[in-house]
Amino acid sequence: QQDLTHAAAVVDSIPKTKRIDQVAISPDGQQVAAIVEGQLTVSSASGGDSRSIPLRSKQQAREVAWSNDSRQLAIIGDLDSDVPQSDIYLYNGGAAKSIASLKGYVQTPRFSPDGSKLALLFIEDLPRVAGPLQPMTPLAGVIDEKVYEQRITTIDVASKAIKQVTPADVYIYEYDWLPDGSGWAAIAAHGSGDNNWWIARLYRGDAATGELHEIYAPKLQLAMPRVSPDGKTVVFIESLMSDEDVVGGDIYIVPIGGGEARNLTPGIKTSPASLRWTKDGHILFGQNVDGESGFGTVNASGEIAKLWQGPDEVSDASTSGTIGGSFSADGALSAIVRQSKSEAPEIWVGAIGKWTKLTSVNEEAQATWGKSNSVHWMNGTQRIQGWLTAPKEVKQGEKYPLVISVHGGPSASCKNSWDVHYAAPLSLMGYYVLCPNPRGSYGQGEAFTRANVKDFGGGDYHDIVSAIDALAKEYPIDTKRVGITGHSYGGYMTMWAESQTTRFAAAVSGAGLSHWLSYYGLNDIDEWMIPFFGASVYDDPAVYLKSDPMHFVKQVKTPTLILVGDRDGEVPMEQSVEWWHALKTFNVPTTLVVYPNEGHAIGKPADRRDYAVRTAAWFEEWFAKVK
Numbered sequence: 001q002q003d004l005t006h007a008a009a010v011v012d013s014i015p016k017t018k019r020i021d022q023v024a025i026s027p028d029g030q031q032v033a034a035i036v037e038g039q040l041t042v043s044s045a046s047g048g049d050s051r052s053i054p055l056r057s058k059q060q061a062r063e064v065a066w067s068n069d070s071r072q073l074a075i076i077g078d079l080d081s082d083v084p085q086s087d088i089y090l091y092n093g094g095a096a097k098s099i100a101s102l103k104g105y106v107q108t109p110r111f112s113p114d115g116s117k118l119a120l121l122f123i124e125d126l127p128r129v130a131g132p133l134q135p136m137t138p139l140a141g142v143i144d145e146k147v148y149e150q151r152i153t154t155i156d157v158a159s160k161a162i163k164q165v166t167p168a169d170v171y172i173y174e175y176d177w178l179p180d181g182s183g184w185a186a187i188a189a190h191g192s193g194d195n196n197w198w199i200a201r202l203y204r205g206d207a208a209t210g211e212l213h214e215i216y217a218p219k220l221q222l223a224m225p226r227v228s229p230d231g232k233t234v235v236f237i238e239s240l241m242s243d244e245d246v247v248g249g250d251i252y253i254v255p256i257g258g259g260e261a262r263n264l265t266p267g268i269k270t271s272p273a274s275l276r277w278t279k280d281g282h283i284l285f286g287q288n289v290d291g292e293s294g295f296g297t298v299n300a301s302g303e304i305a306k307l308w309q310g311p312d313e314v315s316d317a318s319t320s321g322t323i324g325g326s327f328s329a330d331g332a333l334s335a336i337v338r339q340s341k342s343e344a345p346e347i348w349v350g351a352i353g354k355w356t357k358l359t360s361v362n363e364e365a366q367a368t369w370g371k372s373n374s375v376h377w378m379n380g381t382q383r384i385q386g387w388l389t390a391p392k393e394v395k396q397g398e399k400y401p402l403v404i405s406v407h408g409g410p411s412a413s414c415k416n417s418w419d420v421h422y423a424a425p426l427s428l429m430g431y432y433v434l435c436p437n438p439r440g441s442y443g444q445g446e447a448f449t450r451a452n453v454k455d456f457g458g459g460d461y462h463d464i465v466s467a468i469d470a471l472a473k474e475y476p477i478d479t480k481r482v483g484i485t486g487h488s489y490g491g492y493m494t495m496w497a498e499s500q501t502t503r504f505a506a507a508v509s510g511a512g513l514s515h516w517l518s519y520y521g522l523n524d525i526d527e528w529m530i531p532f533f534g535a536s537v538y539d540d541p542a543v544y545l546k547s548d549p550m551h552f553v554k555q556v557k558t559p560t561l562i563l564v565g566d567r568d569g570e571v572p573m574e575q576s577v578e579w580w581h582a583l584k585t586f587n588v589p590t591t592l593v594v595y596p597n598e599g600h601a602i603g604k605p606a607d608r609r610d611y612a613v614r615t616a617a618w619f620e621e622w623f624a625k626v627k
């Protein structure tokens with residue numbers, strides 16, 4: 001049994017932080033709608049006036065969108081029920097009024113340009129929250145292989161008539177209205193939504209007939225379709241991306257009628273992540289720049305201008321930390337959620353780079369842990385960046401353990417974000433914490449993101465472990481007490497690292513991927529591996545075996561804690577069970593903790609706390625045993 005006492009006290013000493021779900025500035029730049037822990041407020045963008053907007057029966061607000069004339073705010077409010085059900089509200093200054101009740105999962109509200117219709121992405125009768133990170137329906141009996149499609153659905157604002165518009169056999173991932181309201185540019189695929197995002201294409205959808213006309217079939221993954229103000233072209237991001245909504249890559253432009261897509265940012269050494277058109281025909285984009293946030297513009301000729309760069313994470317909070325913001329129609333004002341490892345999330349408003357703080361929802365949440373900074377090191381000729389958090393207290397002449405916390409994806413990044421699960425508790429335990437951005441990550445351009453293709457656990461692994469000796473030259477790190485942890489791809493890298501070296505004193509693998517050969521047939525999203533491995537496991541098992549922790553498991557000596565949700569469809573629990581079984585067989589100290597009714601992303605606060613407590617306690621126990 002692990003002694004959790006000290007770690008629990010440390011984790012419980014971390015101040016509670018309020019979650020900011022979304023910020024949206026009105027197109028006229030006058031008002032800011034914000035959802036904080038499911039509660040909606042609308043405030044004056046200049047500060048002062050702020051109204052809270054209650055929904056029926058204490059429903060939680062999840063998403064909002066403004067109409068172009070800034071008069072109406074659409075709100076998705078969730079009922080507290082076992083299966084997803086939502087009411088759709090309109091707010092125009094009085095009480096929010098429900099205009100529709102939908103059974104199933106609904107997201108991405110967007111008004112038509114003239115404000116007469118509200119479009120939504122709707123999966124009728126879906127029995128769970130959409131997306132592969134959510135808890136999957138457990139398998140039992142004859143397996144229901146019903147495919148639930150996400151369709152663009154419109155509500156006529158005057159008559160409240162609801163119409164599921166796009167075809168019943170196509171899943172729409174993202175969309176953007178055409179400026180004349182006649183339809184949309186949409187990213188879509190036939191069949192299973194969770195699995196087919198990696199093969200989705202760009203279409204033009206007709207709002208009257210629902211028909212979809214293909215515009216572009218990409219080589220890789222697509223995100224952020226945005227139609228130009230004249231309706232003639234669509235810009236989007238195309239890149240090697242491992243997860244829907246975790247965006248980074250090059251910006252492309254294609255005629256709305258289809259044809260050649262042109263890369264507007266070839267060779268850019270950053271990772272654009274969000275897009276919008278400006279009135280003067282430029283594309284304003286948010287980007288990951290060497291682990292920091294930035295904004296820039298590019299025009300249709302590919303001329304790029306840098307507008308701002310800063311270390312803090314800056315987003316509109318609606319998708320997992322995608323760098324960007326919510327903008328007024330003229331682009332002059334933006335509302336952002338800004339955070340860092342030492343500043344809890346708050347909403348800021350202003351021109352890009354000149355924001356002032358609008359909220360103080362997390363005023364009480366002061367960082368009591370060590371400072372963080374962006375660090376660089378060399379792996380051979382490759383320069384690597386990461387975020388290093390110092391222990392709470394560093395005394396002259398003493399050395400401190402290091403925990404490397406590897407991000408998931410692998411196409412993702414560590415940013416300078418408020419991190420109460422790894423950086424804060426482990427720093428308070430007295431450790432250095434490094435979150436590295438090895439090859440495969442965002443922040444250095446597309447070639448760097450693609451540099452892990454057919455090489456998982458190769459270059460990226462060396463980028464990570466090379467940090468240990470490099471950082472020990474600059475910081476008082478005890479190289480005998482080094483641990484590794486991570487969730488998902490980070491959990492895989494943890495298993496892989498301990499199968500390659502015995503230099504780690506302890507390891508904690510969350511939802512790790514231990515055996516590519518069995519993983520391929522167990523998970524719900526096998527399409528994600530094809531762009532990375534070049535073939536399925538059935539066609540080219542050797543390319544998977546090369547990166548397979550299980551193939552090297554007899555070499556593992558590192559005490560390992562394994563944590564996973566029992567309803568994980570992205571990296572199923574069985575991957576953790578297999579690793580645990582093998583480590584026990586070879587007498588490697590190990591503990592497996594399975595969180596009931598949790599999916600890939602551990603969601604319940606009590607489970608998240610337990611995860612953080614056990615992680616901290618595991619490193620404490622095994623670092624103490626190092627001679």
Ligand SMILES: CC(=O)N[C@@H](C)C(=O)N[C@@H](C)C(=O)O
Nearest residue numbers: 242243408409488489528570
């Ligand atoms: C595509 C995929 O399944 N990736 C996982 C291995 C992964 O790392 N997912 C991300 C979202 C994570 O951080 O959990």
